[in-house]
Amino acid sequence: MASKTLSFSWCLVICLLALLGRSSGGGRFKPSAWSLAHATFYGDDSASETMGGACGYGNLFNNGYGTDTAALSTTLFNDGYACGTCYQIKCYQSTACxxxxxxxxxxxxxxCPPNWAEDSNNGGWCNPPRAHFDMSKPAFEKIAEWKVGIIPVLYRRVPCIRSGGLRFQFQGNAYWLLVYVMNVGGGGDIxxxxxxxxxxxxxSMSHNWGASYQAFATLGGQSLSFKVTSYTTKQTIVAYNVAPSNWNAGLTYQSNVNFH
Structure with a gap:
């Protein structure tokens, strides 16, 4: 009986250590307070012009983001560290709402880059220090009449709800690995x-641009694991054995862990 109890205790310790190894620090992301900004839209009803973009997510339909997306002004974009963040946006005090x-x-x-040729209140909507959302047209049309062009909005950061684990899209080669991280839950950012x-x-991987990170190292022929820390919550998770030893650039590999 004592032997069984001891075995159970060791099992419990090992399980707890495994959990600690997969997630540490920080905590769950909570919604922020509401703030005032403005919103416009770009593209048409198909949202085809929103594909690609500065975050490097490529085809937003294939990668799970769909048409509920927005380009952020420089003030919000934070040199790409805001890629993947989620916002609730509501039309505010406009007849178009x-x-x-x-x-x-x-x-x-x-x-949404600055337009220094236009005044910040007349065409240069994304000029610093303005907080501005240039939404896909389908997303904009969910809250207001599109013909008005620009509306005041209230916005707040909210947790990103994602299905499945983090996705790692590989570029580069056996000596330089560039990884785009997608489908990030919780704070949504890295x-x-x-x-x-x-x-x-x-x-350690260096921030390249948007949601991409790079490592100048010889990694060809090895299975790869990743450790990722959230920008907002400071939580760190470990995704073990994400890519097999015969991994290839151009492919996307999915883990079984995510932020919440």
Missing amino acids: YKDVSFTTVTATNL ASMWVKGSGTGWI
Whole structure:
């Protein structure tokens, strides 16, 4: 009986250590307070012009983001660290607002660059220090009449609800690995990232641009694991054995862990 109890205790300790190894620090992301901004839209009803973008998510339909997306002004974009963040947006004090719609939720997938040739209050909507959302047309049409062009809005950061684990899209080669991280839950954003080959220790990856991180290391022929820290919550999770030893650039590999 004592032997069985001891075995159970060791099992409990090992399980707890495994959980701690997969997630540490920080906490769950909570909605922020409401703030005032403005919103416009770009593209047409198909949202085809929103594909790609500064975050590097590529085809937003294939990668799970759909048409509920927005480009952020420089002030909100934060040099790409805001890629993947989620916002509730509601039309505010405009005759174009739909009265029966409280808000819509969008993911940041692009940058709305400054237009220094125009005044910030007359065409240069994304000029610093303005907080501005250039939404896909389908997303904009969920809260207001599109013909008005620009509306005042209230917005707040909210947790990103994602199905499945983090997705890692590979570019580069055996000596330079560039990874786009997608389908990020919780805060939706990434502060730092590491990669570990089956024959290496943890290697720090540098922020390239948007949602991409790079490592100048010889990783070809090794299975790869990743450690990712959220920019907002500071929580760190570890995705073990995400890619097999015969991984290839151009492919996307999905883990079984995510932020919440």
